[in-house]
Amino acid sequence: MDQQTEMAPEEIEELLGRHETAVLSLANADEPYAIPISYGYDADSNRFYFRLVSTPESEKRAFLTSSPRARIVIYEEVDPIYRSVVAKGTLERIDPDEMSVEHVVQYGDTKKPLFEIWGESKRDLDIQLYQLDVESVGGRRIDLEEHGDDSVEE
Numbered sequence: 001m002d003q004q005t006e007m008a009p010e011e012i013e014e015l016l017g018r019h020e021t022a023v024l025s026l027a028n029a030d031e032p033y034a035i036p037i038s039y040g041y042d043a044d045s046n047r048f049y050f051r052l053v054s055t056p057e058s059e060k061r062a063f064l065t066s067s068p069r070a071r072i073v074i075y076e077e078v079d080p081i082y083r084s085v086v087a088k089g090t091l092e093r094i095d096p097d098e099m100s101v102e103h104v105v106q107y108g109d110t111k112k113p114l115f116e117i118w119g120e121s122k123r124d125l126d127i128q129l130y131q132l133d134v135e136s137v138g139g140r141r142i143d144l145e146e147h148g149d150d151s152v153e154e
């Protein structure tokens with residue numbers, strides 16, 4: 001059986017800074033919603049930054065109408081190690097009129113959405129800026145080579 005190990009804060013921060021894609025999960029009452037996204041991460045403020053694109057009738061827009069509770073999941077498998085980080089917080093839309101110099105720098109460093117391919121014309125797309133202030137974060141690491149053989153033999 002695989003044995004999970006908690007990741008140290010420095011290892012979590014390094015993983016978050018190294019990656020630029022994740023899965024963002026939201027919920028509305030008992031309805032879940034999860035999407036692959038691109039993100040930027042600022043370790044000093046412990047904050048994620050997103051450019052989220054939607055259309056007027058999109059399911060995504062319906063989930064983003066308020067400041068929803070959210071989770072972001074970042075993971076990787078680099079043989080023989082598997083790592084994952086889950087961060088929780090409240091997703092907040094940043095009004096362009098209230099953007100600070102810090103916001104401009106962070107969104108400038110954030111990759112454009114890698115997963116967004118749209119058939120609609122650009123004028124029908126709504127691009128909004130969001131941030132997620134991390135309230136809690138945890139990471140796990142599994143050495144598949146060290147522990148993977150145990151589950152196969154029995």
